[in-house]
Amino acid sequence: MEKHNQTGGIVPEVAARDSAEQILPAITKAMNGFQGDMADIDAIAVTAGPGLMGSLLVGIETARSLAYIHNKPLIPIHHISGHICANRLLRKEPPDFPVLVLTVSGGHNEIILWENDFDFKKLGHTLDDSAGEAFDKVARLLGLGFPGGPAIAELAKDGYEKAFQFPKPMLQSKDFDFSFSGLKTAVLYQIRDLGGLENMNHTTRADVAASFQEAVTETLSRKLLQAVEKYRSVREIHLSGGVSANQKLREKIFLWSEKLQLEFHFPEKLEFCTDNAAMIAGAGYWKYKKFPEKDWKWQDVQPMMGHDFF
Numbered sequence: 508m509e510k511h512n513q514t515g516g517i518v519p520e521v522a523a524r525d526s527a528e529q530i531l532p533a534i535t536k537a538m539n540g541f542q543g544d545m546a547d548i549d550a551i552a553v554t555a556g557p558g559l560m561g562s563l564l565v566g567i568e569t570a571r572s573l574a575y576i577h578n579k580p581l582i583p584i585h586h587i588s589g590h591i592c593a594n595r596l597l598r599k600e601p602p603d604f605p606v607l608v609l610t611v612s613g614g615h616n617e618i619i620l621w622e623n624d625f626d627f628k629k630l631g632h633t634l635d636d637s638a639g640e641a642f643d644k645v646a647r648l649l650g651l652g653f654p655g656g657p658a659i660a661e662l663a664k665d666g667y668e669k670a671f672q673f674p675k676p677m678l679q680s681k682d683f684d685f686s687f688s689g690l691k692t693a694v695l696y697q698i699r700d701l702g703g704l705e706n707m708n709h710t711t712r713a714d715v716a717a718s719f720q721e722a723v724t725e726t727l728s729r730k731l732l733q734a735v736e737k738y739r740s741v742r743e744i745h746l747s748g749g750v751s752a753n754q755k756l757r758e759k760i761f762l763w764s765e766k767l768q769l770e771f772h773f774p775e776k777l778e779f780c781t782d783n784a785a786m787i788a789g790a791g792y793w794k795y796k797k798f799p800e801k802d803w804k805w806q807d808v809q810p811m812m813g814h815d816f817f
């Protein structure tokens with residue numbers, strides 16, 4: 508993360524080199540913390556996409572090598588199914604399906620109907636930037652570091668959320684799609700109207716951060732509520748992905764889910780909000796269980812791009 512902070516965002520080449528340096532020490536660390544050895548492991552799961560190709564290849568080639576050497580099934584996992592399963596990692600009982608999930612990260616932003624253990628139906632997605640990307644870009648405009656989400660949330664504590672009226676995109680549309688690039692541009696123009704960052708004091712910057720956070724979280728929360736109103740059989744509401752760490756967003760969803768007597772879940776630990784290996788292992792476990800007859804050959808695992816597979 509430090510390297511990405513220095514470059515002001517994720518540079519694919521830097522990320523791939525970083526993954527290559529860290530993957531074997533990370534696997535060694537995980538195995539050292541595990542009360543068993545390779546013989547006790549039933550299967551290996553790996554993120555197959557979507558993502559940056561260089562980093563995906565590092566993960567996939569390492570997993571293919573491990574699966575080949577140890578003769579284990581290799582299960583390709585869609586990154587977003589990992590985020591969804593993050594909400595199940597510490598739960599003893601399965602969720603009360605169907606579950607409506609809002610997944611929000613730096614690279615993705617969807618509303619998904621989680622129908623059963625490993626059955627997902629995408630209801631909507633972002634047409635351009637994800638909410639996390641908007642947080643990161645606006646953080647940059649405000650001279651804050653990477654990742655932008657936590658930095659904006661911190662600065663917003665000193666600001667007034669109604670100081671500026673930023674657009675809440677797509678709320679009138681009847682679908683469950685999102686679009687956040689216009690909001691980022693509105694913030695850009697606002698900062699310009701205020702004379703640029705150098706002419707804004709701490710309070711004004713905090714007001715911009717708070718108003719921006721208000722627009723994003725209100726949009727996400729209301730879109731999710733619209734989906735709940737349509738899919739009335741839903742029993743639980745879930746929030747996942749890096750932006751699920753956002754307190755304001757959690758509060759907004761909590762308020763209406765409580766009124767509607769729906770259970771609301773988000774990752775129990777902060778490290779399960781942002782990208783983590785445990786959620787991929789969890790998704791691998793539930794996918795493996797769903798297809799007991801399948802022969803999961805390492806030769807079949809390739810990087811998968813696009814958002815339409817699970």
Ligand code: KG4
Pocket residue numbers: 611612613614615638639640642643654655656657660748749750751752753754780781782
């Ligand atoms: O899931 P994730 O770790 O990576 C992707 O799959 O993209 O999500 C990272 C994103 C970043 O855009 C970061 O700014 C955002 O999650 N994020 C937050 C917060 N913590 C992380 N956004 C808003 N508020 C937060 N507290």
Ligand code: ZN
Pocket residue numbers: 586590612613748749781782
């Ligand atoms: Zn992610």
